Amino acid sequence: MKKKEVPQDKSNLESANFRELCYAVDEDGKYTTANSSGWEPKTVALNNAIEEINERIEDAKNRVQKGETSPIEYCMELHKMDVGILASYVGLWQWRVKRHFKPAVFKKLNNKTLQKYADVFEISVDKLKKLE
């Protein structure tokens, strides 16, 4: 990549007000560095990934309303987590976390367990319950 080819496309980096550093060759073929404000192929990939996550959140929300899953799954999606990550945050086995997705099981959860989830999601137990 030549220095003048270092991409200067619009990207999400702008919101945090920084540009990334890239290595590129100057006119004499020598390696040097240049700042890049972003690159479209990367931005598109990132935006698609975000969109995918938003769809998952929306889907989980609908299923909570229909009584098909518990608020825990919704919050998990909201925090871009999957079952493995959530399980390691609350310190439970994955199968237990999955079981807590069942609304009937969720209703019977004791406060101690609910508190673990609430802490990870940074909300109160009441709020977690109310999401149902």
Place this chain on the structure above:
Amino acid sequence: MKEETIINFTHHQAAHCENGVVSNLMKHNGFSVSEPMVFGIGSGLLFCYIPFLKVNHAPVFTYRAMPGLIFKKFAKRTGVKMKREKFSNPKDAKARLDENLKKNNPVGLQVGVYNLLYFPDEYRFHFNAHNMVVYGKQGDRYLISDPVMEEVTSLSDKELEKVRFAKGAFAPKGHMYYPVSFPEKLEFEKAIVKGIKDTCKTMLAPIPIVGVNGIHTTAGMIRKWPKKKDVKTANHYLGQVVRMQEEIGTGGGGFRYIYAAFLQESAKLLNNEKLNELSKEMTEIGDLWRDFAVEASRIYKNRSAKTDSYNKVADQLDYIADLEKVFFKKLKKAV
């Protein structure tokens, strides 16, 4: 009274976090070591498909060595002694950090990205292999030199604890590292040769998921996605290949440009003209990786699942793999 310890530390922006931390810590200790040098000597360049693991519900590919490995190899090969610590208890982790700052010793930390508040929201995923330097404390705020950022920044006590004890794959567990002793003079020549030999060995390894073979395997997987998965999933998977290639600062070449810069610098140090030629070749290969990313992004931008277009990008990857095979064989002989 406000507690204050600020170490006189110079922040240099880097393309990639781990190289940057090592390079900045070395510079702090009076050794001028560039980022590409760290990357090359530490054998950072890689291609690997990681089976059985899913991140963001998609398969995982990596273009660089495991977190911490670059520093480990770099230190071993240059004769720098370094200390690495992991903690089970956040309190101990904080105490050790404070102790080091008091001793005027800036330290490297491995952290999770999800709770790094100064990152743009869109970049905050559960990715646990980010690196930064802590170089001071003002009241309850830690002063942070994050190599991918243009400027230094800071995090509160609580915020820092959260990123140091992020959970999930590659959980950092408070991982802290810093050099403790240095040789009188850094022996670059031997270290460079070792670094290059190691990279050639891994890239040419006879294992289907690693190096050149790994690229071929990935190409094969890409060919199957439009047939086996629905449009969305196939697009999502392909996007992941590009996103992993495109960590911050790779400039599209999946770290190939940084490696080319390393070869160019080494050519001078070793007085080896062949490395200059190879650096040019690596730059061209980097350009091909860029072309691959552009072509792949066209597919997921248009949300198409035409088998043809998937085959086309897979062909590009196969071609890159063939070139890299020849390249690393030549590189092995050049040193």
